Amino acid sequence: xxxxxxxxxxxxxxxxxxxxxxxxxxxxxxxxxxxxxxxxxxxxxxxxxxxxxxxxxxxxxxxxxxxxxxxxxxxxxxxxxxxxxxxxxxxxxxxxxxxxxxxxxxxxxxxxxxxxxxxxxxxxxxxxxxxxxxxxxxxxxxxxxxxxxxxxxxxxxxxxxxxxxxxxxxxxxxxxxxxxxxxxxxxxxxxxxxxxxxxxxxxxxxxxxxxxxxxxxxxxxxxxxxxx
Amino acid sequence: xxxxxxxxxxxxxxxxxxxxxxxxxxxxxxxxxxxxxxxxxxxxxxxxxxxxxxxxxxxxxxxxxxxxxxxxxxxxxxxxxxxxxxxxxxxxxxxxxxxxxxxxxxxxxxxxxxxxxxxxxxxxxxxxxxxxxxxxxxxxxxxxxxxxxxxxxxxxxxxxxxxxxxxxxxxxxxxxxxxxxxxxxxxxxxxxxxxxxxxxxxxxxxxxxxxxxxxxxxxxxxxxxxxx
DNA sequence: GTCTATACGATGATAGAC
DNA sequence: GTCTATCATCGTATAGAC
Numbered sequence: 254x255x256x257x258x259x260x261x262x263x264x265x266x267x268x269x270x271x272x273x274x275x276x277x278x279x280x281x282x283x284x285x286x287x288x289x290x291x292x293x294x295x296x297x298x299x300x301x302x303x304x305x306x307x308x309x310x311x312x313x314x315x316x317x318x319x320x321x322x323x324x325x326x327x328x329x330x331x332x333x334x335x336x337x338x339x340x341x342x343x344x345x346x347x348x349x350x351x352x353x354x355x356x357x358x359x360x361x362x363x364x365x366x367x368x369x370x371x372x373x374x375x376x377x378x379x380x381x382x383x384x385x386x387x388x389x390x391x392x393x394x395x396x397x398x399x400x401x402x403x404x405x406x407x408x409x410x411x412x413x414x415x416x417x418x419x420x421x422x423x424x425x426x427x428x429x430x431x432x433x434x435x436x437x438x439x440x441x442x443x444x445x446x447x448x449x450x451x452x453x454x455x456x457x458x459x460x461x462x463x464x465x466x467x468x469x470x471x472x473x474x475x476x477x478x479x480x481x
Numbered sequence: 482x483x484x485x486x487x488x489x490x491x492x493x494x495x496x497x498x499x500x501x502x503x504x505x506x507x508x509x510x511x512x513x514x515x516x517x518x519x520x521x522x523x524x525x526x527x528x529x530x531x532x533x534x535x536x537x538x539x540x541x542x543x544x545x546x547x548x549x550x551x552x553x554x555x556x557x558x559x560x561x562x563x564x565x566x567x568x569x570x571x572x573x574x575x576x577x578x579x580x581x582x583x584x585x586x587x588x589x590x591x592x593x594x595x596x597x598x599x600x601x602x603x604x605x606x607x608x609x610x611x612x613x614x615x616x617x618x619x620x621x622x623x624x625x626x627x628x629x630x631x632x633x634x635x636x637x638x639x640x641x642x643x644x645x646x647x648x649x650x651x652x653x654x655x656x657x658x659x660x661x662x663x664x665x666x667x668x669x670x671x672x673x674x675x676x677x678x679x680x681x682x683x684x685x686x687x688x689x690x691x692x693x694x695x696x697x698x699x700x701x702x703x704x705x706x707x708x709x
Numbered sequence: 710g711t712c713t714a715t716a717c718g719a720t721g722a723t724a725g726a727c
Numbered sequence: 728g729t730c731t732a733t734c735a736t737c738g739t740a741t742a743g744a745c
Contacts, residue, residue, distance in 0.1 A: 393671060401671075401672065421676065421677050422688050422692075425668065426688075433656060434657060444652055463703050467695045
């Protein structure tokens with residue numbers, strides 16, 4: 254259905270039309286959502302022909318993914334940077350679990366604080382995960398492959414003695430807490446009756462790190478005790 | 482855009498057409514997803530006229546919500562049942578945090594194990610939360626209002642001394658871990674390279690309870706120490 | 710290789726007769 | 728309450744100009 258390769262090929266030279274499309278699409282998606290934004294709106298806004306979408310991208314869904322991947326790339330690069338710094342700072346010992354979590358979570362919260370419409374991303378991924386076709390399984394490794402590999406190792410090192418499968422569960426739950434915060438900020442407002450400030454990035458990061466670090470440690474400890 | 486009241490009004494007497502629509506929609510949505518299921522498929526399958534959808538429900542989105550709400554109701558009822566039992570069992574002391582979490586999480590995992598297509602629900606809610614219009618803010622309290630109120634009290638009692646806003650953060654993160662597990666099971670497969678068994682409901686419940694209980698306790702402790 | 714003009718089939722929604 | 732008929736709009740595909 255979607256040629257996943259085309260999503261990653263650089264524009265090479267000028268690539269005016271393609272970039273104009275991505276820019277217009279990004280702006281309109283953030284403002285009105287995916288479904289409410291028609292390809293005709295996008296192409297009119299970009300000043301290009303409707304058919305250009307099907308030339309540069311194959312489908313609307315592919316265009317959405319291209320927009321998201323373009324936004325996600327710097328976040329993942331920053332994650333790897335922070336992990337590099339963390340590992341360089343403590344060459345002898347293993348990095349702390351809190352440090353690894355901070356390297357993983359901070360770039361996302363920074364991007365949200367910078368005004369990026371990240372709420373759309375978990376939504377789209379969530380929709381895609383369970384959609385028939387399952388081409389996402391080849392896409393995710395390409396976008397998150399390096400990040401996931403590096404961080405899995407780092408998490409395992411920060412949780413000595415943990416079974417790899419339990420580390421995976423922990424990462425999954427941690428991503429869930431983060432993704433839900435990004436996607437459903439309004440729910441936090443409802444639960445806390447307006448008392449919680451979701452725009453407080455530093456506070457959110459701290460809470461996420463404390464919550465997930467403690468959760469992961471407890472899960473690992475549980476299985477270690479059950480085994481021993 | 483959507484008259485939220487109509488989603489909750491009982492069919493009253495027979496209501497054949499409305500129920501036939503809900504049944505057909507539920508089956509087709511679970512099989513093909515929301516977007517891929519057209520109203521014409523649904524009405525043909527239900528043996529009713531196309532316009533019946535717009536008469537009984539106003540829009541496709543409203544029909545989707547009605548289907549989900551109908552499935553969600555028994556889950557929330559079971560949650561309250563389990564919480565009642567828990568509170569009756571230990572009248573004198575406060576219920577344990579793990580017990581409250583189990584009452585909240587178990588009915589969802591049971592429903593998933595029974596074959597319910599729950600993955601669609603976090604997806605839809607996620608999409609709606611950030612959609613313009615924000616009518617969901619009136620809808621959520623109606624569906625989750627009683628559950629949220631009862632469990633907020635129970636969580637606060639199980640976390641003595643915790644600031645209410647921190648309890649809200651904890652609930653939010655816990656819901657995130659649960660919702661992400663429901664919506665993105667394939668991601669867990671990828672992270673664990675197939676080692677994690679997401680169909681193991683008992684194991685998942687146990688992991689979720691341990692993870693979220695420990696996370697909530699640590700978050701509350703952090704703010705208590707900061708305050709004291 | 711890029712881009713445009715144009716058309717197609719299907720969709721969600723509505724108006725008005727019964 | 729239920730139907731038929733009809734609407735504007737959508738995503739997509741193709742043929743052909745630069």
